[in-house]
Amino acid sequence: MKRVIKVLVCLILAVPVQANELQLLLQEVRAEAVSDRAADTERIQAFKGDHDRQRALLEEARVRLAEAERRQEELKQTFQDNEVALTEHSDRLRIRSGQLGEVFGVVKQQAQDVRGLLNDSMISAQYPDRVDRLSFADHRRIPTLSELEDLWFLLQQDMTATGQIATFSAPVVLASGETLSMNVVRVGPFTVVNDQGLYLNYQDSQLRVLPVQPDGGAVKQAQAFVAGTGDTLRLDPSRGNLLALLSQTPDLKARLAQGGLVGYLILALGALGLLVALWKLAVMVNVEFRIRGQIQRVDEPLADNPLGRVLLSGQQGVVPEDTELRVDEALLREAPVLERGLTLLKLVAAVAPLLGLLGTVTGMIGTFQSITLFGTGDPKLMAGGISQALMTTVLGLCVAIPLLFCHSLLGARCRRMLQLLQQKGLALLVDQQESRGHEHRHVA
Structure with a gap:
C-alpha cells in the first residue's frame, strides 16, 4: 500500500527524476515489501498459536464437563440411596416407637408453644438462656430424657416465678x-x-x-x-402490652402536628383572637373604672373617660336642642371606640370552624388518594388523612367556642356602657330643662 501511494505521489507531482533516484525508489519499495511479508508471517503465526490455545481450552472444558456429569450421576444415585435408607429408618423408628410417637409429637408441640410464651415473657429477662433449651422442638429426632426434663423444669420455673x-x-x-x-x-x-x-x-x-x-x-x-x-x-x-400502647399514644404536640398546615393556621387565628379578647377586656375594665369614678363626680367632668367627654359636650350647648345634638354627636364618637376589636373577634370566631371544615375536606381528599393508590388493606396508610380531618375540626371548634363567649361577654359590657352614656346624656338634658323652667318661673 505504501508503495502504491508513493508511485501515485510521483505521478501526481510529475516531477522529473533522474535514473539514480528511480533506482533508490525501487530499492526502498523492495525493502518495504520484504518488511510487509515478515509482518504478515508473524500475524499468521500468532493466529495459529491462538487457535491451538483455544482448542486446548475447549478440550479441557469438555473434560471438566464430562467429570461434572459423572459426579452428578454419582450424587443422584447417592441421593436416591439416602432416600431409600431414610424411608427404611423412618419406618423402623415408627414401628419401634409405637404409641410413643404421638406422645413425642405432643411434647414437641408443647415445647414450641412454651417457647413462644417464654420469648414474650418478662421472666426471660432474668433467665435469658432458657429458651435455647427448647431447641429440640425443631428437630425430627426423638427428644432425650434430659430435654424432657428441661421442658418440665422450665414450666415449673415459669409458674414459680409468676408469683x-x-x-x-x-x-x-x-x-x-x-x-x-x-x-x-x-x-x-x-x-x-x-x-x-x-x-x-x-x-x-x-x-x-x-x-x-x-x-x-x-x-x-x-x-x-x-x-x-x-x-x-x-x-x-x-x-x-398496655404500657407499650401507652408509648404509642400521641401527646399534645403530636396531636397538633396531625392537623397539618391548616391546624397551625387555626391555632394562629385562635392566638390572635385571644390576644384581641384580652386586650379588649383590659381596655373595657379600665374604661368602666374611670366611668365609675366619673359618676361619683358628675359635676366635675373629665376628658379621660367617655362619660366625662359626653358631659363636657352636653355642657357646651346653650339651648336643649343644641345640647341634645352635642350629646348625640359625642355618643356617636364614643361608640366606635368602645366597639373597637369586637368585629375582628367575631370574624375570627366565624372563620375558625370554616378552616376546620377546610382541613376536614383536605384530609379526606388525602385519605381517598391513599385508598386509590394502595387500597384499603393497610389502615395506617389512611390514618394521616383521617387524623388531619378530625384534628382540624376539633381545633376549629376549640377556637370558635371560647371566642364566641368572649365576643358575647365583651359585646354585652360594651352595650351596657353605651346605655349608661345615653342615660347620663338624657339626665343632663333633663337637668338643663328643669333649670330653665325654674329660671322662667323665677322671672315671672
Whole structure:
C-alpha cells in the first residue's frame, strides 16, 4: 500500500527524476515489501498459536464437563440411596416407637408453644438462656430424657416465678439507644421497673425503657417501691402490652402536628383572637373604672373617660336642642371606640370552624388518594388523612367556642356602657330643662 501511494505521489507531482533516484525508489519499495511479508508471517503465526490455545481450552472444558456429569450421576444415585435408607429408618423408628410417637409429637408441640410464651415473657429477662433449651422442638429426632426434663423444669420455673418479686441485674436499652447494665425489679410476669423507678418493656429479648412513662405519680410510686419505702406499684395485667400502647399514644404536640398546615393556621387565628379578647377586656375594665369614678363626680367632668367627654359636650350647648345634638354627636364618637376589636373577634370566631371544615375536606381528599393508590388493606396508610380531618375540626371548634363567649361577654359590657352614656346624656338634658323652667318661673 505504501508503495502504491508513493508511485501515485510521483505521478501526481510529475516531477522529473533522474535514473539514480528511480533506482533508490525501487530499492526502498523492495525493502518495504520484504518488511510487509515478515509482518504478515508473524500475524499468521500468532493466529495459529491462538487457535491451538483455544482448542486446548475447549478440550479441557469438555473434560471438566464430562467429570461434572459423572459426579452428578454419582450424587443422584447417592441421593436416591439416602432416600431409600431414610424411608427404611423412618419406618423402623415408627414401628419401634409405637404409641410413643404421638406422645413425642405432643411434647414437641408443647415445647414450641412454651417457647413462644417464654420469648414474650418478662421472666426471660432474668433467665435469658432458657429458651435455647427448647431447641429440640425443631428437630425430627426423638427428644432425650434430659430435654424432657428441661421442658418440665422450665414450666415449673415459669409458674414459680409468676408469683415472685425478684431483683436482678440486666442490660437495659435506654430511650437514647444506649445499653446499660442496671438493677431491675420484676413483679411476676406483669411489670419490670429499674432502680430509677422507670417502667420497662420486654421486646426482642431485651429490656427497654418506655419512651412515655405512666402519669399520675406512677414513677414516684415505683421509686418508693424500689427503695423499699412504699408498698404500692401499678401493674400491667396485659404483661406489658398496655404500657407499650401507652408509648404509642400521641401527646399534645403530636396531636397538633396531625392537623397539618391548616391546624397551625387555626391555632394562629385562635392566638390572635385571644390576644384581641384580652386586650379588649383590659381596655373595657379600665374604661368602666374611670366611668365609675366619673359618676361619683358628675359635676366635675373629665376628658379621660367617655362619660366625662359626653358631659363636657352636653355642657357646651346653650339651648336643649343644641345640647341634645352635642350629646348625640359625642355618643356617636364614643361608640366606635368602645366597639373597637369586637368585629375582628367575631370574624375570627366565624372563620375558625370554616378552616376546620377546610382541613376536614383536605384530609379526606388525602385519605381517598391513599385508598386509590394502595387500597384499603393497610389502615395506617389512611390514618394521616383521617387524623388531619378530625384534628382540624376539633381545633376549629376549640377556637370558635371560647371566642364566641368572649365576643358575647365583651359585646354585652360594651352595650351596657353605651346605655349608661345615653342615660347620663338624657339626665343632663333633663337637668338643663328643669333649670330653665325654674329660671322662667323665677322671672315671672
